[in-house]
Amino acid sequence: MSQHLTRDEYDALEQVKTTPKSAKPSACIARNAKHLVGIKFLGSKKDGSYVLTEKGSEALFIKNCIAGLRALASDSDTKLDNTVASFLGRKGHIIATAVPGQFEVTPKGHECLADIALNP
Numbered sequence: 543m544s545q546h547l548t549r550d551e552y553d554a555l556e557q558v559k560t561t562p563k564s565a566k567p568s569a570c571i572a573r574n575a576k577h578l579v580g581i582k583f584l585g586s587k588k589d590g591s592y593v594l595t596e597k598g599s600e601a602l603f604i605k606n607c608i609a610g611l612r613a614l615a616s617d618s619d620t621k622l623d624n625t626v627a628s629f630l631g632r633k634g635h636i637i638a639t640a641v642p643g644q645f646e647v648t649p650k651g652h653e654c655l656a657d658i659a660l661n662p
Contacts (some may be wrong), residue, residue, distance in 0.1 A: 545581055547601065550574060555602050558592050560585060567592060603629075608658060611635055615647045615655055 547555075554574040561568070563566070567575065567590070578584040583598035593603075606626050613620040614636060616661060622630070627645060630636045634652035648656075 543584075545601070547583075551553055551578060551583075552602070552605055553605060554578060555583060555598050556592060558594050558598070559602065563591065565591075611647065611651055614645060615652065618644060 543576070550570060551574045552662065554568075554571045555578065557568055557571050561571075571592060575584060575586070578594070578598070579586050581597075582595055585593045585595050585602060587593060603625075607629060610620070610622045610626045611630060614622065615629070618639075621643065622636075622645065627636065631638070633650075634648060635654055636645040637648055639646050
């Protein structure tokens with residue numbers, strides 16, 4: 543992902559994802575919409591609402607995976623979303639422990655976190 547988004551822009555993407563279709567966009571969405579539409583993370587509709595694009599969904603998913611990996615590295619009792627856990631497991635960043643529903647970060651996962659820390 544070559545775009546560096548601010549926390550506010552990620553919040554806007556999350557809000558678009560969870561806001562009902564007929565609801566008016568929040569101030570956060572309105573503030574960030576022009577940039578997010580310009581980089582194709584959001585699509586604008588004729589009624590003034592916004593829709594998350596595939597690129598925007600991917601950005602949110604990557605952010606959630608990184609946040610989940612960081613949380614798991616600092617606390618082994620962290621509960622991960624099923625899709626995030628499945629993805630990180632397939633990539634070899636986490637492995638399941640003997641306790642059902644718990645995971646631990648593999649050396650590859652720690653290496654990935656160190657790389658992210660060096661290249662934010």
